[in-house]
Amino acid sequence: MPKISNKGQQMPESPIRKLVPFAETAKKKGNKVYHLNIGQPDIKTPEVALNAVKNANIEVLEYSHSAGFESYRNKLAAYYQKQGLPINTEDIIITTGGSEALMFAMGSTMDQGDEIIIPEPFYANYNGFSTASGVKVVPVISGIETGFALPPIADFEKLITPKTKAILICNPGNPTGYLYSKEEIEQLAALVKKHDLFLIADEVYREFAYDGFKHFSVMNEESIAENAIMIDSVSKRFSMCGARIGCVVSKNKEFMSAAMKFAQARLSPPTYAQIASEAALDTPQSYFDDVITEYKDRRDTLVNALNAIDGVEVANPKGAFYCIAKLPVENAEDFAKWILEDFDLNGETVMVAPAAGFYSTPGVGLNEVRLAYVLKKEDLIKSAEILKAALVAYKAR
Numbered sequence: 207m208p209k210i211s212n213k214g215q216q217m218p219e220s221p222i223r224k225l226v227p228f229a230e231t232a233k234k235k236g237n238k239v240y241h242l243n244i245g246q247p248d249i250k251t252p253e254v255a256l257n258a259v260k261n262a263n264i265e266v267l268e269y270s271h272s273a274g275f276e277s278y279r280n281k282l283a284a285y286y287q288k289q290g291l292p293i294n295t296e297d298i299i300i301t302t303g304g305s306e307a308l309m310f311a312m313g314s315t316m317d318q319g320d321e322i323i324i325p326e327p328f329y330a331n332y333n334g335f336s337t338a339s340g341v342k343v344v345p346v347i348s349g350i351e352t353g354f355a356l357p358p359i360a361d362f363e364k365l366i367t368p369k370t371k372a373i374l375i376c377n378p379g380n381p382t383g384y385l386y387s388k389e390e391i392e393q394l395a396a397l398v399k400k401h402d403l404f405l406i407a408d409e410v411y412r413e414f415a416y417d418g419f420k421h422f423s424v425m426n427e428e429s430i431a432e433n434a435i436m437i438d439s440v441s442k443r444f445s446m447c448g449a450r451i452g453c454v455v456s457k458n459k460e461f462m463s464a465a466m467k468f469a470q471a472r473l474s475p476p477t478y479a480q481i482a483s484e485a486a487l488d489t490p491q492s493y494f495d496d497v498i499t500e501y502k503d504r505r506d507t508l509v510n511a512l513n514a515i516d517g518v519e520v521a522n523p524k525g526a527f528y529c530i531a532k533l534p535v536e537n538a539e540d541f542a543k544w545i546l547e548d549f550d551l552n553g554e555t556v557m558v559a560p561a562a563g564f565y566s567t568p569g570v571g572l573n574e575v576r577l578a579y580v581l582k583k584e585d586l587i588k589s590a591e592i593l594k595a596a597l598v599a600y601k602a603r
């Protein structure tokens with residue numbers, strides 16, 4: 207039989223999806239499962255976006271420009287400028303989701319065996335993109351005790367080797383919900399400048415910032431115009447995960463030419479989804495105001511309910527729609543399986559994501575879970591009640 211590549215064998219499975227068979231068992235038993243495990247928002251996609259696709263009059267569904275529609279890039283640049291980001295049309299390449307933008311960024315900045323430093327816990331697919339690009343992830347630990355703040359710069363410096371090419375941050379963070387301050391971004395800027403590294407910032411949750419905190423983008427840090435690469439996406443901003451549109455943004459011309467070669471190799475991003483994404487930029491501000499208010503309420507609901515459970519510790523997220531909770535169990539993955547297989551409260555149970563899969567240092571985060579507050583408030587309250595009862599039953603079993 208022909209042999210699968212080492213790379214193919216090493217590609218990590220999604221830690222978020224590995225409990226799916228257990229959730230299926232729970233559903234087969236007739237139990238309702240509340241999904242706190244994935245970041246699929248239940249918020250409606252803006253009508254302007256859906257209508258633009260319905261009204262599109264296309265006779266030939268042809269390839270578009272490899273960098274994406276120029277009209278879309280112009281409008282996107284204007285959107286960023288309105289938010290105070292100095293981004294022009296030529297600084298943007300439209301991609302098939304933020305996921306492809308991350309692949310282009312890694313492919314254009316790193317060779318086989320190069321190293322990328324990432325504060326952990328981090329978005330688990332960074333492992334997959336790194337493996338696919340032949341890049342080694344070097345984690346720097348951030349912990350629940352500091353609310354997942356930026357680790358000290360000295361911790362990064364200890365890890366820098368001649369093979370280090372980039373630092374990757376997620377701001378605000380999935381899975382932590384941490385929003386880096388202007389000062390933290392400035393510290394990182396000084397670091398990447400000193401060591402001549404790229405700073406890749408995944409800012410797909412940029413709009414989701416609460417409590418009056420303002421998001422500070424790497425694109426706002428003029429001193430690192432040549433080092434900064436921003437990753438963006440329409441998936442969460444407009445609740446358009448299925449559109450598969452994102453972009454990679456940089457002022458570094460050499461980087462953009464390299465990324466453009468990756469873009470040309472895959473020809474073009476999807477046409478209908480670009481039509482939807484371009485139209486989505488006309489979404490009224492009131493849509494975002496409502497969405498942010500809703501998420502803030504959901505966050506408060508979930509965090510308060512979790513804090514009221516004995517032995518549970520949560521880092522209050524300032525952005526995105528996730529939080530990490532430390533549970534009074536030894537092994538959160540075992541608990542997550544058990545709660546699906548062997549537990550229900552009046553025919554209902556919950557699915558959570560064990561947080562160990564978001565760390566790349568073995569043995570870290572074993573008693574933590576990631577929860578996505580993408581459900582309605584009453585469902586979040588129910589989910590917390592189920593977790594509370596399950597923790598008591600798990601301990602007594």
Ligand SMILES: Cc1ncc(COP(=O)(O)O)c(C=O)c1O
Pocket residue numbers: 245302303304305306329376380408410438439440441447450451452
């Ligand atoms: C932090 C982060 N980056 C990137 C992505 C990928 O997004 P896209 O749907 O744009 O590929 C996600 C999706 O959940 C994410 O959470």
